[in-house]
Amino acid sequence: MSSPCDPQNAPVGDVGAALLMIDSRLKSIHDGKTEIDPEQQELINQFARSLGPRGANDVLDGACTLIYMFMTWLRKAHEEHDKDVIEYVVPNLVATMRRMPKSISPEAVPTMAGLVVAAGTGLSPNLWRKQYGDWTKAEMTPLEATAFLLAEQINRITEDPDFATRMVSEALTNSDGR
Template sequence: MSSSYDPQYAPVGDVGTALMMIDSRLRGIHDGRTETDPEQQALIDQFAASLGPKGADDVLDGVCTLIFMFMTWLRKAHEDHDKDVIEYVVPNLVATMRMMPKSVRPEAVPTMAGLVVAAGTGLSPNLWRKQYGDWTEEEMTPLEATASLLAEHINRITDDPDFATRLITEALTSADED
């Protein structure tokens, strides 16, 4: 029986822009920057303002799609080793988010963990989250952090700093060809 939270019912959103944001964040971290460059932040803010509400919602859906795709890849990778993705990914993710109190407030951690569990069990993260109401401004940074942490986790286990980005880019390319 199909769930109303099945990914087939979810909007894909603007995955390209979401991936650009996550990739930019990861590159900044790897370059040793823990804070966003003020000039880069101004460009990001200007870009976000140009999107308007519909565009911002599309990027939000795109980030959720990335989380779903990352968790799908992680689930398959863990199943290949007879491991449970929830058991191995979620505790590490939660522990890392708890070490980031400036970016991820403690009250956002359970929501982000639930989002990842939903995605890890094959449910749409954005549809799962919508059952609790609209996204809040306070959840935007934790959502970006969640996607970034999942991408970084994939990059670490593949020992390839660009694997997660390439994974999504190749999926988008093959979807365009179909």
């Protein structure tokens, strides 16, 4: 029986723009920058304003698609070692988010954990979330952080700081050729 949260029913969104934002954050962290460069933040804000409501929703859907792709990769990697992805990914994600109270409110943590569990069990994270209503402004930073933290976990597992970005870029390139 098909679920209303089946990924085939979900919009893919603007994965390229979402990936660009996540990759930018990954690179700044790996360059040793713990604070967001105000100039870079202004460029991101300017880009977000230029998207308009439809474009912003597409980037939001793209971020959820990234979470789904990252969790699919993590699930397969954990299954190769007879481990449950939920057991190994969610507690670390929640613990990390709880240590980020300036960026992620405690109220957003369960929603982001739910997104990750949905994706880890083969459901669309954006369709799972939408069943509870519209996204809130307060969930935007936690959503970005969730995608970032999953990408960073993949990069640590592979010992390659660009693996997650490259994986998605290659998937996008291969899908364009069909």
